[in-house]
Amino acid sequence: MxxxxxxxxxxxxxxxxxxxxxxxxxxxxxxxxxxxxxxxxxxxxxxxxxxxxxxxxxxxxxxxxxxxxxxxxxxxxxxxxxxxxxxxxxxxxxxxxxxxxxxxxxxxxxxxxxxxxxxxxxxxxxxxxxxxxxxxxxxxxxHGHCPRCGAPTMIEDGGWTRRCPNDGSQVFPRTDPAVIVLVTDADGRVLLGSNAMWETKRYSLLAGFVEPGESLENAAMREVHEESGLRVTDPEYLGSQPWPFPASVMCGFTARLADGQDPHALLPDGEEILDLRWFSRDEIRGQEGEVILPGRASIARAMLEHWLGEPLEAGAPLQPGEPHRGGA
Ligand SMILES: [Zn+2]
Structure with missing residues (x-):
């Protein structure tokens, strides 16, 4: 491709x-x-x-x-x-x-x-x-206050450090990694979910924050399982995009449905994800107006276009709505 x-x-x-x-x-x-x-x-x-x-x-x-x-x-x-x-x-x-x-x-x-x-x-x-x-x-x-003692911190290093005047400790700018996963099944379909915080008919890739003590790859597999009930395997890194809303970097992965998993056994978690659907490439191309796909700024849209092998229709709905948690 x-x-x-x-x-x-x-x-x-x-x-x-x-x-x-x-x-x-x-x-x-x-x-x-x-x-x-x-x-x-x-x-x-x-x-x-x-x-x-x-x-x-x-x-x-x-x-x-x-x-x-x-x-x-x-x-x-x-x-x-x-x-x-x-x-x-x-x-x-x-x-x-x-x-x-x-x-x-x-x-x-x-x-x-x-x-x-x-x-x-x-x-x-x-x-x-x-x-x-x-x-x-x-x-x-x-991050205006010291995480150790609560004192107001001072800005140093051209705005790239904050230092506590009491204990001298430094704090550095944070970026919270999140994974976003393009899951495919044996028939070459992609799994999209509809988030509880979104309007109905809006679908995107499954995503979530990396947890402490966890690799990006394991986070990708865990998030998909938590949100869909399905086990996936072979996570492969595609690329990343900063997402400062407020403080994330979105790390894109592909993964495939693990052997023995029934693609129809979808189990939306009911809290974060309300609906899950498999889409073929033809279904994505024909979804204009039916389903709202991720906005143009998002890595989710770039991942879908990469999988599709072509840009999504120019007329596909532009959707600037809030992504859930760290990204969309
Ligand atoms: Zn302090």
Whole structure:
């Protein structure tokens, strides 16, 4: 199958050198604020600004002195994009705005857009930078206190570390791995489930978080069993995509129904998964309007297209709804 899988993952694109050496530099943000060529991505409530509200193909980056100096910032790295409006090597920062700072910068709320909405229309540099910035912003938002003693922690290393002033302990940005599994049976059909948190008729691949002390492969087999009652085997890694909603990386696997398993003995767990169905390729192609398939930003859609060997119909419903737990 020549249908490239990783090229179909909108949030796995990147064109930023994360430049980890500079993170630890003295007075990093003072230097960046004085750098008229540096560019800052303003983030407000998980959203970024679009440069052009009609086309929505590029993010709006601002000069460092456009924003208050006392806000939380993270150093993203150096732009590598040849086709961005800034030259290669431009230092990129993300700054998390308060409501007041956001309104002062851009009062028109329709110009603030979420990553899921923009994932497939942004260029590589902006898609990757937004994912990086959002993941870090989510981490700062939920890790303001020391897990040992509860004291407020201080930001270091360009926003990539938080340190406790009491005990000196450091905490680092978290990413929670989740597995998502494309299960096939002996007839070449794919197993899709409908999640309790979704609207009816919406189906996707089975997915769930990796548990502590567990390999990705074992998590893939366990999740399928928990959600469907079926045993699967031969998990094979396909690729991954960051999913910072709020803090995951989705790891895609294929697996096949284990020998001796009856594909009809489906047992939805009734809590997370309400319905399970096997679909042939022809059934997936003919499902337009009947079944709502995963949204364009998701790894689930890329995995289905990889299995199908062609893109899903352009007219297939675009579904930006909430994924369950870590992904969709
Ligand atoms: Zn502490």
């Amino acid at each position: 020549s249908f490239a899988f990783t090229a179909r993952l909108p949030l796995s694109r990147h064109a930023v050198d994360r430049d980890h050496v500079r993170r630890a530099g003295e007075d990093l943000f003072e230097g960046l604020r004085a750098d008229a060529n540096a560019r800052v991505l303003p983030l407000w409530r998980g959203k970024a600004l679009v440069a052009d509200p009609v086309a929505s193909v590029a993010l709006r980056w601002v000069e460092p002195d456009r924003l208050p100096a006392d806000l939380t910032s993270v150093y993203l790295g150096l732009s590598l994009a040849e086709d961005a409006s800034e030259p290669v090597g431009t230092a990129l920062v993300a700054t998390i705005l308060t409501d007041e700072a956001a309104a002062s910068l851009e009062a028109d709320e329709s110009r603030w857009r979420g990553l899921r909405e923009l994932a497939t229309v942004l260029g590589d540099r902006d898609a990757g930078a937004f994912a990086e910035a959002l993941a870090l912003a989510n981490w700062h938002d939920s």
